[in-house]
Amino acid sequence: MLNTKPNFCLNDAGALLSRHFGIEGALAPLDSERDQNFKVAADDGRTFVLKIINAAEPPVEGDFQTALMKHLGEYAGDLPVPRLHPTLSAASLAETTGAHAAIHRLRLVSWIPGVPLAQSDRSVAVLESLGRMLGRFDASLRGFMHPGALRDLDWDLRNAGRSADRLHHIGDPDDRALLVRFLARFDKDVAPRFATLRAAVIHNDANDWNVLVDPDNHDRIAGIIDLGDALYAPLIADVAIAAAYAGLDHSDPIGAAAAIARGFHREYPLLEEEIDLLFDLIAMRLVTSVTMSASRRAQVGDNPYLAISERPAWTLLRKLDAMNPRFATAILRRACGFEAVAGALTVGAWIDRNRKSLSPLLDRPVATYPADLVPYGDPTHAMTVSSAAARPHEAQSLWEDHCRDTGVALGIGPWGEARTVYSGEMFASRLVDGARRTRHLGLDLFMAAGTEVYTPLAATVVSVEIEKDALGYGCLIALRHEPADCPPFLTLWGHLAHEAVERLKAGDSLEAGALVGEMGVPEENGGWAPHLHLQISTDANLAAREILGVGEERYLDVWTELFPDPGSFAGIAGEFFKRSGRSHEEILRLRKELLLPNLSISYDRPIKFVRGEGAWLIDDRGRAYLDCFNNVCHIGHAHPAVVEAMARQASTxxxxxxxxxxxxxxxxxxxxxxxxxxxxxxxxxxxxxxxxxxxxxxxxxxxxxxxxxxxxxxxxxxxxxxxxxxxxxxxxxxxxxxxxxxxxxxxxxxxxxxxxxxxxxxxxxxxxxxxxxxxxxxxxxxxxxxxxxxxxxxxxxxxxxxxxxxxxxxxxxxxxxxxxxxxxxxxxxxxxxxxxxxxxxxxxxxxxxxxxxxxxxxxxxxxxxxxxxxxxxxxxxxxxxxxxxxxxxxxxxxxxxxxxxxxEDLRRNALEIGNYLITAFRAMQERYEVIGDVRGLGLFLGIELVADRRTKAPATEIARAVSNGARQRGVLMGTEGPHDNVLKMRPPMIFSKRDADHLIAVLDETFIAVLERAG
The missing domain is CATH 3.40.640.10 (Type I PLP-dependent aspartate aminotransferase-like (Major domain))
Structure with missing residues (x-):
């Protein structure tokens, strides 16, 4: 085959420069794969690049580059890109004859000063600057077209599938298998979508040697050079190519790609469907590069230019292969201001909007339990993750002692908590070199082994599996939820007892409130103190084991959308995590100092309420109390219609x-x-x-x-x-x-x-x-x-x-x-x-x-x-x-x-719910001799307690104990009557059957406990 690459010595090249462009100066050779390039230091102080073009290049391509440069000069004069210098005859190109009578054309362009990106630190700022520069470059070419742009190049990402024809040059079977995986994804998920993508004339080769950094400001791009590979192709390819090379030897290659995409998006807004292909296109540029290098090496032997990026390209390909593409794509989407996955924010908003209608996750609403934080985020505490994993029974005993001493019934390990004690290779980041995953992306609920947990929302079982690894999930269940007016989402339930494997299978339908499983003992839950790990995934296409239980601090904003805090889904009040205001002790002291001394206060241990919602009052510790006593809020605390009417009129x-x-x-x-x-x-x-x-x-x-x-x-x-x-x-x-x-x-x-x-x-x-x-x-x-x-x-x-x-x-x-x-x-x-x-x-x-x-x-x-x-x-x-x-x-x-x-027909509701409660109370009267009388109409109710039904002597202490016991269990009621022996209940008119059932259950439990203590 005839070698058409130019091969002129320095003297000959200098003579060509003088003859055709009238410029004298010193020449120095520059690396080039197909052409011959020289840096020209002209005697008049100017600097140029002389390009002697490969004789095999069709004239139309040269004309295309000429037209491209002219267009940029006319419509993007401020862009730091090479500018054409005309020949002595005012032409754009000159011609000369080389070896074997080959005709080579000459082009002289301006020199862009700067340091190649490959030799810089590649900060986030400079990569974002690169994205902006590339976005401006492509934006300036909107509407530009030339026949030479419609050329067939292997470097066109649409042709990346041709890499399969070069796989036989890859000797290592593992490396070959790696490329096959990317090629299979490309054929299945990417290539069929090219026809729908926006296309334009793009640079197509913003590699780290063609991008120059300002030597005086390493956070700013000084210019983009070498337009030789420009062509008509999908717009997103320019971002992918730049990101592929910027990620070489970068500790956070997806972060580098995100910075470039973010910068590009600011200048030339990208579409979601383009960003969704970016990860695969980055990988396929690298696949093309390593297979091209292997093929050329087989043809011409070692060539430093061909091999210059091959080693880091293989390293980056292995990193990308280890990543979950959906997580990488979520990072890229988020960088451009899109949701991490389409519909992610809608899921969170839907849950918040409908949280009051969700079924309880435990046998009663989670927020009604006296709860405390489990100190897993404190590395010095005996209840840390590492301690729990090494000595689960000891950790469990410590927690049980804490609960007994404080009256706590539920331990909560919060979403987003920094858990720096996580150890083991399983917690190493696959996104960032040397980083660890430390942020907890689920919610832990600690209770006794065997505690049953229920789905708050109707679901389909996706999977039920046993993860046997130490520090694993034990029994792991994934559920898919598809509520109306909400994108589908998943919930993950981990550390459960193995009994669920025999009871549930993929495809089963669960109604809201249906049993999911039981909290497992350490021997079957991965070696942990008994608890539930609950997690939401707004990406409904993830498999259970793909869902990250712990994520990188750097990408917490992404994990927040992909795996949002399930607190609302579980029924935890936000006040549990965000406590503010004065302490109980300080308020009591100030009341004594500043207020009338006989100002009444409820309970021996007063409650500090900070929020009301419907039939519930929430205290400063996030505990919710079912309010069956405060009849002032007739239609429920903070009813939105009342709040809106008040605010609207007050503002007028x-x-x-x-x-x-x-x-x-x-x-x-x-x-x-x-x-x-x-x-x-x-x-x-x-x-x-x-x-x-x-x-x-x-x-x-x-x-x-x-x-x-x-x-x-x-x-x-x-x-x-x-x-x-x-x-x-x-x-x-x-x-x-x-x-x-x-x-x-x-x-x-x-x-x-x-x-x-x-x-x-x-x-x-x-x-x-x-x-x-x-x-x-x-x-x-x-x-x-x-x-x-x-x-x-x-x-x-x-x-x-x-x-x-x-x-x-x-x-x-x-x-x-x-x-x-x-x-x-x-x-x-x-x-x-x-x-x-x-x-x-x-x-x-x-x-x-x-x-x-x-x-x-x-x-x-x-x-x-x-x-x-x-x-x-x-x-x-x-x-x-x-x-x-x-x-x-x-x-x-x-x-x-x-x-x-x-x-809202609340009179009817009051009558129906009131009758329902009276029926239940009368059933209790049959069970508990202490109940002398049940009376009520609508939602005005009383239960009179007596020491003897025959004499009707008041059971005052029992009544007070029941009222206080209900309060301890999260239900507010009072005692009235001349002897304070009548339980008084006046729930809001919006009181629901679920609220009524909760009241009934708590009263039943309280009567049993109080009467047992009373003997």
């Missing part, structure tokens, strides 16, 4: 009622529409106490009287005049006793009615107590001004008035000239389920109704609703004004509460 206007505003009349209209037609006029205040105080003013204006009839053990507010009519206050410690104008009727408690009273007569018999009080007043020539009662007395012990009681009492009071006031502060707004207002269950219409607490779902607002006649009597010349009562924000909140109650 808040003022007082001296000005006109739509909200106050709109709310009055809506509120009175829930009442009997007689109750048509509303007045707005800020609290239940203010409402009852206003009710007394209305009463006085209408009757001119002061005499009050109230029920024993009643509570109506915090002002002095309300304390004076609240037997719960004035008869207890600190009270001043009963005032002369206050008359106390017997609590109409059917459970404690005399045994000889027929049940159908309870209402009438208890009403006789009121008749006696009216008669006594009449004997003194006095009359009652009003009768005030909660429609269901709460503090008295969740007492449900016997049928006919209010009807009889109202008749007697009205006949005596008094008014009847219904205190609905605790029981109104549909809580009873069957009606909007509890007084309606008695078939009566009060003269005045007071509301509070639930009216604003936690916002301070209350109301009084009365008849037009009473309202008119109040219009006596003295104005009524309340600075904040009825303000636009409060009324917007009130409207939102009504909207939610009606829109």
């Amino acid at each position: 206007l808040n003022t007082n009622t001296r000005y006109l505003h739509d909200n106050i009349v709109a709310y009055a209209e809506r509120l009175t529409a829930t009442m009997p037609k007689e109750l048509a006029v509303a007045g707005f205040v800020n609290s239940g106490s203010e409402a009852n105080g206003l009710a007394l003013r209305l009463m006085r204006a209408y009757t001119g009287r002061e005499n009050a009839i109230v029920i024993d053990w009643a509570y109506h507010g915090t002002t002095q005049e309300l304390i004076e009519i609240s037997a719960y206050k004035f008869r207890r410690k600190g009270g001043k006793g009963q005032k002369p104008h206050v008359h106390v009727a017997t609590v109409p408690d059917s459970y404690h009615a005399p045994a000889d009273w027929p049940i159908e007569e309870h209402g009438k018999r208890f009403a006789e107590s009121v008749a006696d009080l009216i008669a006594a007043m009449k004997a003194r020539d006095e009359a009652p001004g009003f009768f005030l009662a909660e429609s269901i007395p709460s503090v008295a012990g969740q007492v449900f008035l016997p049928d006919g009681y209010l009807k009889e009492v109202y008749r007697m009071v009205r006949e005596a000239g008094g008014v009847c006031i219904a205190d609905e502060v605790q029981v109104g707004f549909g809580r009873v389920g069957s009606h909007w207002w509890a007084f309606e269950t008695q078939g009566v219409v009060p003269d005045i109704v007071t509301t509070g607490k639930p009216i604003g779902n936690g916002h301070p607002v209350a109301a009084v609703i009365t008849t037009r006649e009473i309202a008119s009597s109040f219009n006596n010349g003295m104005e009524f004004f309340n600075t904040f009562g009825g303000n636009p924000v409060s009324c917007a909140v009130g409207l939102a509460v009504l909207d939610v109650i009606e829109g």
Whole structure:
């Protein structure tokens, strides 16, 4: 075969330079594979490159390079690339004749000063600069085309499959097998997609010798040279080629590629489908390089230029072969601002958005367990990973001792924790030379061996396998979840007992709440203290063993998207990991110093709540408590509709009622529409106490009287005049006793009615107590001004008035000239389920109704609703004004509460869930002798505990123990009644069947524990 490569000596080359370009100077040879290049130091101080082109190059290719350089000069004049210097005849090229009469063309271009990238440190900054330079280069060629660009080169990545024809030149069978693996991936996954990719004229050879670094700033690219391999090809090929060479001998070749891609993307935005092929294209450039070198070596023997990058290319190929391509691609995607895998962020958002509807991972919600961090991240602690692996039983014993001493029931090893104690080759990074994988990418839940774990979401079993390696997973299960409106994702469940292997198989379907497995003992879980390793993979195409349990610190941002924190999926409150604010001790100290000393506080060990959500309260340690007590948040804590209405109106206007505003009349209209037609006029205040105080003013204006009839053990507010009519206050410690104008009727408690009273007569018999009080007043020539009662007395012990009681009492009071006031502060707004207002269950219409607490779902607002006649009597010349009562924000909140109650049909929910709970409580009554009575309507419930069912003697200590025991198990309730022996429950109206089941389970468990201790 005729050798067409030019072979001119320095003198001859100098003569050509002078003859055709009129330049004199010193020449020095430059390395070249096909052509002959010389560096020219011209006598006038300029520097050039003289290229004598291989005679075999078709003229059209030379014309293509000429056109390419001219285009760059015209449209990218600031790009540091070679510029054409014309011949003496103003042509772009000259010609000369070489050996064997071969015709060679000559090109003279400007010299670009700089240090080859191959000889630099290849910092992240310089590689990003390279990407930007290459992006600018390719962007400047948009719209440029030439016939010479459509040439057939083996270096065209579309032709990388031709490397298979050169495999016979690779002597080592392992090396050959390595190349076969990449070729197989290329044929299957890459080559078929070329036709869909964007293509353009590209540089096609930004190798580390063709890229120059600024000698004065090693973080900046000075230029790109050698346009000899430019052609029309997929745009992404330029990034792949640059990345392939930049990764040679680089400690983090994918990081190098990511920096180049990031820089390119900033100048010339890449598409996701292009980045998804980048890893394979990088590898195939290297495959082409090593097979070309082997082929040429076989033809021409040793050639330093051919072999110059072969050794590091093989090293990099072996590194790439050891990597998971999907992880490498995730890093490249993330570098360009795309999700690590398509849909990754959607998965996390879906879980956060739907976390409240997920089934519990343990036998009850994880957040309800008293929990603590397991100190695996502390290398000095005996419970570290290495210690646990070496002495699992000792580690387990240490943890059990800690739980017993602190009351902790659950240990949590957090996602993202730095665990520098991980050792062994299995934790060495496959991405970064010399680095280790130290960041925990799952969530560990430590409980006793045999603890069952359940899937929070419906799933299909992907795999069930046993990993026998030390420090491995033991029994490992992968589940695939495909919820609506969410990309599919995987969950990984590790360190389980082997029993699951016989129970589950790939393809099985699991409903939400189905058993996944049990926490295994050290002998079967990889040698660890019993726990569950739970992990999410947003890449649903990974096999179970491909999912990284521990990742590199450097790529934590990528792992965050690929393997997001499963805390929400598991049901862990974020406050568990992020604690802020003052300590309990400091707050208690400051309360004593700064607040009234008799300000009440719940529990011997007070709770610091930092967040409310629905039926749950979350404390500063991330523990969630099911709130069955705080009836202020009627439709659930922080209901989004209320929050939104409050914020929207507060951001627009808040003022007082001296000005006109739509909200106050709109709310009055809506509120009175829930009442009997007689109750048509509303007045707005800020609290239940203010409402009852206003009710007394209305009463006085209408009757001119002061005499009050109230029920024993009643509570109506915090002002002095309300304390004076609240037997719960004035008869207890600190009270001043009963005032002369206050008359106390017997609590109409059917459970404690005399045994000889027929049940159908309870209402009438208890009403006789009121008749006696009216008669006594009449004997003194006095009359009652009003009768005030909660429609269901709460503090008295969740007492449900016997049928006919209010009807009889109202008749007697009205006949005596008094008014009847219904205190609905605790029981109104549909809580009873069957009606909007509890007084309606008695078939009566009060003269005045007071509301509070639930009216604003936690916002301070209350109301009084009365008849037009009473309202008119109040219009006596003295104005009524309340600075904040009825303000636009409060009324917007009130409207939102009504909207939610009606829109979500919460009255029906209250009735159904209430009946469900009452049925369950009565079943408990059959099991536990201490339960004397179960009473309730809707979500207003009571369980009275007695020492003896026959005598009905109160079991006060048992009631307190049950209330405290429920609190310890994460459920809030209270005790009420004259003897504090009635368990009081007022869950929010949104209380679900799942919430009810949790309450039932905790009560059952608590009764068993308390009664066992009591003997």
